[in-house]
Amino acid sequence: MxxxxxxxxxxxxxxxxxxxxxxxxxxxxxxxxxxxxxxxxxxxxxxxxxxxxxxxxxxxxxxxxxxxxxxxxxxxxxxxxxxxxxxxxxxxxxxxxxxxxxxxxxxxxxxxxxxxxxxxxxxxxxxxxxxxxxxxxxxxxxxxxxxPLVFQTAWRMLMTRADLAAGESVLVLGASGGVGHAAVQIADFAGAEVFATASTEEKLDYAREVGADHAINYAETDFASEVFELTDGRGVDVVVDHVGGETWDDSLKSLAKGGRLVTCGATAGSRPETNVNRVFWNQLSILGSTMATPGEVDDVLAKVWDGTFExxxxxxxxxxxxxxxxxxxxxxxxxxxxxxxxxxxxxx
Incomplete structure (x- = not known):
């Protein structure tokens, strides 16, 4: 072979x-x-x-x-x-x-x-x-x-680790990638207000098509500032960050008081600096997540097979x-x- x-x-x-x-x-x-x-x-x-x-x-x-x-x-x-x-x-x-x-x-x-x-x-x-x-x-x-890999990863990140609830807000970094485009759909399915970042208008249009309520071009604007403007200074409840590197600090900046950052990877760098003052003062949670359990895999793939997720x-x-x-x-x-x-x- x-x-x-x-x-x-x-x-x-x-x-x-x-x-x-x-x-x-x-x-x-x-x-x-x-x-x-x-x-x-x-x-x-x-x-x-x-x-x-x-x-x-x-x-x-x-x-x-x-x-x-x-x-x-x-x-x-x-x-x-x-x-x-x-x-x-x-x-x-x-x-x-x-x-x-x-x-x-x-x-x-x-x-x-x-x-x-x-x-x-x-x-x-x-x-x-x-x-x-x-x-x-x-x-x-x-x-x-x-x-299988990206949808199970995004499902566990949002539904299990972040315990996302309807009515909350979610920022998905890198919405054009595998995990990103899955996370946008899962957050939308869960009843969240979805913010998504990508680097071109074409990618942002796709993000809107699969469920993003707000699309931010991170190549042209500071996404943390844009999130705060769109949320009247509050920030979002959950950030999905599989990028790491230089996005990490802005991901933390984008969170509301008591917010949760959930991460499954670091495509742009695995050793970013963390402003610990921001973490404890805003009572933020940083959650790691890897893949999924067999039951979670079955749950999310059932929704792929029936067309709920694309x-x-x-x-x-x-x-x-x-x-x-x-x-x-x-x-x-x-x-x-x-x-x-x-x-x-x-x-x-």
Whole structure:
């Protein structure tokens, strides 16, 4: 089979689409005939080399994919050949105190398919049964591949960690990205007043289409000042910040007294300065969030499958052009997700 892989960490030039041995499903695993995969910024960071994570090289990236069950290993009970499935990438141990209490995403041995272990951007992938969800007939492969990671992440951030309530206000940074465009829709669904930032008017128009009440061009204005003007000096109840870096201080500035900042990543830098005086004086909460529990995954994907939430796909490319897909993410081109399809399936 062919798979996306890189033998060294580095720039986009290390990516290749090359032959690899066909995988076989082990005990508890399912062999998936992959019809589509989707990229996340995690794929970029993994390619560059995440500190503290040692990969077996060459490494196959990819945390999101969907396809048809080809065969199953011993002990598999939930799926059989011909079933339509999508990957949910979070892997937990199932035994620690967090797993026992239904908080699998806080597992002490938590890892992510495509980040810590081989991923699924290949013609075939052997995936643990517990990391697959059923995909209904009528859901297209691009949607099925692109939804799981970003929608489960945004759902847990807002509905569980931030405990968002109807009538509250939410600021979503980077609304044109995967997590961002999911968070806008989830906040709108929850009955919140939604503020969204993006860098172009085209992206802001898309943000409005999927649920933003207020759209702020952060390339042209200070978003914290704009939020305070739009809220008559109050600020918002919740900020969704997966950007970090230089946005961090403005995210804290944008919060109302008692507000909550929830973060799942730091695409612009992981060591921003924090004004501690602002945190304690305004009684702010800073909440970390990673992926989701199986129950949360089921809850949010049910709303993707039935059309409540829409997965916006900005580009669909053959896996042989995955370097171009990485470029789209790094240059922040377009609105929504980038999908890659095995070359043998592209336009099939």
């Amino acid at each position: 062919h798979a996306v892989q890189f033998a060294d960490h580095g720039d986009r030039g290390v990516i290749e689409y090359a032959e690899r041995p066909d995988p076989s499903p082990g005990r508890g695993e399912v062999l998936v005939d992959v019809k589509a995969g989707a990229l996340n910024h995690l794929d970029v960071w993994t390619r560059r080399g995440l500190p503290g994570i040692d990969l077996d090289l060459p490494h196959v990236p990819g945390s999101d994919a969907a396809g048809v069950v080809e065969s199953v290993g011993d002990g598999v009970t939930r799926f059989e050949p011909g079933d339509r499935v999508a990957v949910s990438a979070g892997v937990s141990c199932g035994e620690c105190e967090f797993c026992r209490h239904g908080e699998e995403s806080q597992c002490v041995d938590y890892h992510i398919i495509g980040e810590h272990v081989p991923g699924v951007h290949a013609e075939y992938a052997a995936v643990p049964e517990d990391n697959l969800v059923a995909v209904p007939e009528g859901v297209d492969w691009a949607t099925a591949a692109a939804a 997965v916006r796909v900005r580009d669909r490319l053959p896996m042989g052009e995955t370097a171009r897909a990485h470029e789209l993410l790094e240059d922040r081109e377009g609105f929504g997700k980038v999908v890659v399809v095995p070359d043998s399936e592209f336009d099939a």
